[in-house]
Amino acid sequence: MLKEKLLELRAQALENIGSAEGLKALQDAHIRFLGKKGPITEVLKGMGKLSSEERPVVGQLANEVRKLIAARIEEKRAELEAKLIEKKLESEKIDVTLPGRKIATGSSHLLGSIIREVEDLFIGLGFSIEEGPEVEQDYYNFEALNLPKDHPARDMQDSFYITDELLMRTHTSPVQAHTLEKHKGVGPVKVICPGKVYRRDNDDATHSHQFMQIEGLYVDHNVRLSDLKGVLTVFAKHMFGADREIRLRPSFFPFTEPSVEMDISCFRCGGHGCNVCKGTGWIEILGAGMVHPNVLRMSGFDPNEYTGFAFGMGPERIAMLKYGIEDIRHFYTDDIRFLKQFNRA
């Protein structure tokens, strides 16, 4: 009798569990079938009436039924819980294509980026970075650079003078003179001097009364023009692409002798001729030369012992060439739509 009851209980429980739709129903089933006052406990209580042969058989069966029900309840619970989680996850679904909450960062100015790039390149070549005053003495801006007061290349009208002896520097070259003086006649001197310079020009698409310059100077024993050529080649390839070639053309600057202009093979057309290079295949990038002995002498270096090279370039020009920027005033108008374009530069 008990045995049949147990089997019936088992069948009932399994069906009950199987049809449970929620954790609550499952919990009810648990209490109903396995609770302290539940039918299996009742069966076990009634075992005292059984014979000693029947007792272990029914006991074992009761235990098996209890275990089975418990196991099924756990299975079912896991199944229902998984369903619940799934349902919850389903309800938490979002449109992952909506935009995120960005942290809006500002952008670097293109001129700053170019100057940094040049600085870093030359730091790698053993140069350090020197800066100097923007209000400069006439002596450092001109005389110490072999531009005496009456030199024809010197025009008062081109400069913003503050007094007869003070002006807004017209180039970063005076930093050369300062740096050489600081070294008191002992090389090597290896510096890059970036900074703002000023000229009495009317602002238009190609002129700005304020602009940037980067000057380089290397003075040591036995510095040669071929070294200048080598260093400038490295520079050109770094800034304008590995397949650039350079050429040096004779030129004139009062503070260098010989003086050269450096052209690079056109990065747009590769040298075949286009509107960027005005059909020549070459683009003028910077001026350079061997430091004039007068400049060395005036700054305390013996030109018989030391030679050096110097070069100067305009970051605006480099930027305009590199990106096809059509108006130099963009750099100083600071239109955010302009600035943002060069955030990666």
Place this chain on the structure above:
Amino acid sequence: MLVSYKWLQEYVDLSGVTPEKLADKITNAGIEVEHIDYPGAGLKGIVVGEVESCEQHPEAEKLHLCQVNLGTESVQIVCGAPNVAAGQKVPVATVGARIADNVKIKRAKLRGEISNGMICSLDELGFDHNYVPKEYADGIYVFDNDVPVGADALPYLNLDDAILDLDILVSSAHCMNMIGVAYEVAAILDQKVQLKKPVVDETDQIASDKISISVEATDKVPYYGARMLTGIKVAPSPRWMQLRLIAAGVRPISNVVDISNYVMLEYGQPLHTFDYDQFGSDHVLVRHAGENEEVTTLDGQLRKLTSEDLLITNGKKGVAVAGVMGGENTEVSSTTENVLLEAAVFDPISIRKTAARLQLRSDASSRYEKGLDRNRVGLAADRAAELLTQFAHATVLKGIVEAGERTVPEHKITMPWQKINQVLGSELTREQIVGTLRRLNFTVEVADELMHVSVPARRFDVTIPEDLVEEVGRIYGYNHIPATLPEGSSTHAGLTPYQKIRRKVERLMESTGLSQVYTYSLTSKESASSYVIHDQEIEPTQVVWPMSEEHAALRQSIVPQLVNVVNYHSNRQMPDVKFYEIGKVFLPVKGEPRPAEEEHLAGIITGKRTERNWEGESAGVDFFSIKGIVETLFDSLAVADQIEYRPSKRDGLHPGQTADILRDGKVIGYLGALHPKVQNDNGLNATFVFEVAVESLLRHGKTAIDYHFLPRFPSTTRDIALVVKRTVSASDLDRVIRENGTSLLKSVRLFDVYEGSHVAEDEKSMAFSLVYFDPERTLTDDEVNAVHEKIVHACAEQLGAELRG
């Protein structure tokens, strides 16, 4: 300098060298050829015709019917030029020809008469009217009579020429004349220059009987020479000379004037011709002008001179401003018969100053300014005399009357020939070096290691060994020099600590959302005096001669320029922008003309905190947005604990939303809201700015990092809410808390501010979170309580604070 390819051929063999090739070679040797002009480009079908007959057009008073022989045929052409006449040889555009501006010539009927082509004026052949000689200005051009009929007309007009435009710099002044260019081109092409020495046919009459010369200003006039020419007939100069002058950009006037211009173009030596009969004496005195001395120049202008100017006088009054322009009183006219020809050397600087002050830059003055071949002055006078004899009927009196040295010795440079290789990094042989210098017509002698180089006076720019290095380098070609990397000793490279940290500040500003700008240092005087961190009593530094009022003074603050940048964006419907700039400001120093320069960092923000998005509108930026940026800066520089904010009032800023930034008690900057009036004036929304004297901050900041072990013992956090009068500031409480916190108090953070119904109307509550910590042990409650009570007590005592219940 405009260089005629055809003319140049007279001195140098250019066979096989096209104008383009020549231009390339000249450019690569150091003088930039800016462009090449082909004056005959586009012309077609222009032939030499002979006017066989010329009659009045029956229907039109101003037209002529011409029968013109074109060599192969004779055609009727209707011509309107007043100067057309039978027997002339003229340029004819035949039917089908192309003349200037690509105009095509067709057979036409003019007032009933057939015209088979057109007899051309120079204008119609593309000549610039400004350079057309007077005699052809209103009519057709007429050839010399020996021109063959039927021939292509272009060569006889030099319209088959190419004109190279050379950009002459100070260093290439030796190429401001045809002979100089010839020497340069000959060196480049490794050719010889063919020059003819002028031949002067002098009479026995002695020039010095007619004229004497004395020079007072000998330091500025190393040489003054003159020739006397008589019996001159002023007329147009020969056509070949006219065409060469036109090609060089000089308008032909008359034989006398044209010859002096021609010789200047050829030799580079400016000449001047005086009408001897108007000279007013037989004595030339060259002296400094008197202060305010007046002379009327050729252009009819009365010139007031200074004692710096050189004046040519007849002993009494001025007859020419030396080297710049002649005087009206002695000008050569159509009736001039006797000419005093001046060939002189003047000091370049003196001429430059005078020409600049009088604003009278002429072909002559620019040559004097840049320097000329000191040894050509006599030759030029001879050349002019030769040409005046040939083309102006002149008789040349014997001798050059002169003062000073007509020639100077060649300049000598001695140097080790190997220095050329040492400086260039090249491996040229001695023969290559000497050969290159000889190509330039320099005289070279080599003795062992040394070479002695004699430099002709025409190369006055070559004075030191380095100049010879350049000459060899540029003629040999820099493209033949290898590229090497420096072999010298290694150096310490890298950024200075300041440069490093400045870069960090830039990146930090960008990560807080500010974009970097560069603005002008020169600004208006008013703007240069606004938003200055330490307002100065002194005026801002100003430039003597500004381009405009807008760029007249040196900025003392970056903020005004940032306001302009924001204004620019606001005018273009970009109301949400944030910018920063690091740059120099220029602070005037009392009693010194030179301002102190220091780098400042300034920022500006306006509009929304973040972009509007699908979650809704973001709040606008406010004072605490900009303060957060400033605080982030100080945190990252590890100076936050030295910084204090103090309410302040500054011009242009909101009086209730402005704070000075202090470090160790000294004001190093400020932050605040723009004054509503400034915002209105600029059409801005709420805008917030800061400026910090960042250079001194960074240079004097702590650079070393003090490392602390990670804590081994727990810290204790206590919150404290204090009710105070509204006048008590957060920083007041913060200070008192810190002052009384002993060494155990590690941090203080304000986390709540409350004003409202739960406190009295003139009060507010501020809640702080305090962290206590001892690195050596765990603190007991009693220890913490003792300090905490001390703090509460001090706040009550000093600021009337009560614990909020």
